Amino acid sequence: MLKINNLHVKLEEEDKAILKGVDLEVPDGAVHAIMGPNGSGKSTLSYVLSGRDGYVVTDGSASLDGADLLDMEPEERAAAGLFLAFQYPVEIPGVGNMTFLRTALNAQRTARGQEEMSAADFLKLVREKAKTLKIDADMLKRPVNMGFSGGEKKRNEILQMALLEPKMCILDETDSGLDVDAMKLVSDGVNALRDAGRSFLVITHYQRLLDHIVPDVVHIMSNGRIIKTGGPDLALEVEHNGYADILSETA
Amino acid sequence: MMAAVAQPKLDALSERLAGHALPEGGKWATETRKAALARLEAMGLPAPRDEYWRFTRPTTLNAPDPLPAAVFDHGGEAPVFGQIDRLKIVFVDGVFDAEASDPLELAGIEIERLEEAAGADIHWARDLYGVLETSGQSPVERPFAALNTAFAREGLVIRVTGKAARPVNLIYRHGDETSDGLVHHVVRLEPGADLTLLENGPSAARLNQVLEVEVGDGAAFHHVRTQGRDHERQAITHIFARLGRESTFKSFTLTVNGRLTRNECVVEMRGDDALAHIAGAAMGDGARAPFHHDDTVFVTHDALRCESRQVFKKVLRNGAVGVFQGKILVKPGAQKTDGYQKSQSLLLDEDSQFLAKPELEIYADDVACSHGSTSGAIDEEGLFYLRSRGVPEPEATDLLVLAFLADAIAEIEDGAVAEDITGRLEAWLRRRRG
Incomplete structure (x- = not known):
């Protein structure tokens, strides 16, 4: 599904390397987690994969089902099936959440050569998906993420994921700012989407999210590289001992 | 003692008026027109150095002849306000077209052509025609409005006695x-009366329009206009409104394209507890023809507990220029005034500019007045968020443009009219994307 080879990235504004040779492969239907201390490059990886401005790829490659991701515009990556659940979902005053969701869904359908979904079908679909995420009519009516609590914003991200049905989902610290109940709700939403044809890359600081979304593989990232890869137990090890042991053993 | 008028202003006027005579056939109107001409001759035409014309060059408005403007091809698009049940009155190049118009009959309202009203011995319009315009000449001169009062032959005089059965739609076609x-x-509007006035279309290659509105006690006037999309057209328009006690005045203007547009709106809050909302949305692209759009607003609070609100939004690209001059004047004794003014521009590139001059002048001590003027680029974070969800960049930009204009459009009270305006903007933006 997702293949990252020797990826090197620096900031556009200053000559500062952030990713220094990331290698990662997420097979179809797999859930991989990336953990790591602050500043290790986890969020940068998610931004570079989704095509945000401000980064320069100096070496390496990233592909989705064989298609070169780095050569595509952000909207093309989305249409190809990539989805980033933002750590800080953006507030867009003046754009209604429903309008946003419908525009996004139909833009992707158009890009894939499918017909646009009718207003009635769309409404039915959104209502159904929103219900399981406990997103009420008011949240759908309000401007995108405006006045949403931290938990509401994250639920809205998962709603988008459920509607757009991407094949590769990147979750960037989706647990940040969530209380226990919200975390369960969000995790249930993600787990409901787990499927043989859909892969996940879950970026998190803490092991607790991984109790809910159980990964197949856990990677530890530090200083712009993946320094260790293991099973779900690796997350528990981090939880107990912190990153210090792993960092010193791989130094 | 009056200051001497600069010679170039007088020269510009005599050049402009050469070969023009005041309209004939008027009775009471003849006197009004002569008086307007005398006032005009005492002012001259605006000069580029006039403070009030600092941001907009009056040269092409002053010129004896208009610059030619091609007639816009709408490509079979549904007419503006077409879905609304309304009385249609058509003007072509500023001239009333009886054949294209509905009969001038509507319950709750009397409509006559200016020509007929001006030729009557006695007419109510005498107390209004040029009267509000004259009052609006102080403290700032508005020569084009005086010129209009003196020389206009065309127009309507409308008296609203109750609730107008349907909106009145003035359709301004441009053919020459x-x-x-x-x-x-x-x-x-007589006390308690209610009218929605819709205006759409470019009118002419060059338009000079005046609308004088007296809103009686407890009456409500709703005004929504779109100014046509002809790229080279020019317009200088004035609205003069006088508001009675507990009356409502709401005016919204949509401007897309136009080489030069200056919309002046002069509102006098005369009766206590009146409400005035003046809003505008302008979208300009300097690529095909220059785009220069000027909103000049002057609201005078001269009564207790009145609320005035100005909301102006402009989206500018490819060297387009937006101007906002807005003033709130609170006279002594106009206590509990609530005055609000917002002017914002969205600059889609570095070639475009927005010039704003918000002003408050307050002579009462128990008032709440505020103004805010901002100029900014598209929100990159929002743009990336939309694109990351698969919305292509041009479409995402347009979505943010519409969101930016939404505040101004929200000032339109009638839901169907607001929907027409929003839907149209969406369609125009889509058409532009190709």
Whole structure:
């Protein structure tokens, strides 16, 4: 599904390397987690994969089902099936959440050569998906993420994921700012989407999210590289001992 | 003692008026027109150095002949306000077209052509025609409005006695590439009356329009206009409104394209507890023709507990220029005034500019007045968020443009009219994307 080879990235504004040779492969239907201390490059990886401005790829490659991701515009990556659940979902005053969701869904359908979904079908679909995420009519009516609590914003991200049905989902610290109940709700939403044809890359600081979304593989990232890869137990090890042991053993 | 008027202003006027005579056939109107001409001769035409014309060059408005303007091809698009049940009155190049218009009959309202009203011995319009315009000449001169009062032959005089059965829609078609339109409407809403006035279309290659509105006690006037999309058209328009006790005045203007547009709105809050909302949305692209759009607003609070609100939004690209001059004047004794003014521009590139001059002048001590003027680029974070969800960049930009204009459009009270305006903007943006 997702293949990252020797990826090197620096900031556009200053000559500062952030990713220094990331290698990662997420097979179809797999859930991989990336953990790591602050500043290790986890969020940068998610931004570079989704095509945000401000980064320069100096070496390496990233592909989705064989298609070169780095050569595509952000909207093309989305249409190809990539989805980033933002750590800080953006507030867009003046754009209604429903309008946003419908525009996004139909833009992707158009890009894939499918017909646009009718207003009635769309409404039915959104209502159904929103219900399981406990997103009420008011949240759908309000401007995108405006006045949403931290938990509401994250639920809205998962709603988008459920509607757009991407094949590769990147979750960037989706647990940040969530209380226990919200975390369960969000995790249930993600787990409901787990499927043989859909892969996940879950970026998190803490092991607790991984109790809910159980990964197949856990990677530890530090200083712009993946320094260790293991099973779900690796997350528990981090939880107990912190990153210090792993960092010193791989130094 | 009056200051001497600069010679170039007088020269510009005599050049402009050469070969023009005041309209004939008027009775009471003849006197009004002569007086307007005398006032005009004492002012001259605006000069580029005039403070009030600092951001907008009056040269092409002053010129004896208009610059030619090609007639816009709508490509079979549904007419503006077409879905709304309304009385249609058509003007072509500023001239009333009886055949294209509905009969001038509507319950709750009397409509006459200016020409007929001006030729009557006695007419209510006498107390209004040029009267509000004259009052609006102080403290700032508005020569084009005086010129209009003096020379306009075309226009309507409308008296609203109850709730108008339907909105009145003035449709301004543009057919001649060098037409010079001069239109003057007078509207009087009797106490408790209610009218929605819709205006759409470019009118002429160059338009000079005046609309005088007297809103009686407890009456409500709703005004929504779109100014046509002809790229080279020019317009100088004035609205003069006088508001009675507990009356409502709401005016919204949509401007897309146009080489030069200056919309002046002069509102006098005369009766206590009146409400005035003046809003505008402008979208300009300097790529095909220059785009220069000027909103000049002057609201005078001269009564207790009145609320005035100005909301102006402009989206500018490819060297387009937006101007906002807005003033709130609170007279002594106009206590509990609530005055609000917002002017914002969205600059889609570095070639475009927005010039704003918000002003408050307050002579009462128990008032709440505020103004805010901002100029900014598209929100990159929002743009990336939309694109990351698969919305292509041009479409995402347009979504943010519409969101930016939404505040101004929200000032339109009638839901169907607001929907027409929003839907149209969406369609125009889509058409532009190709």
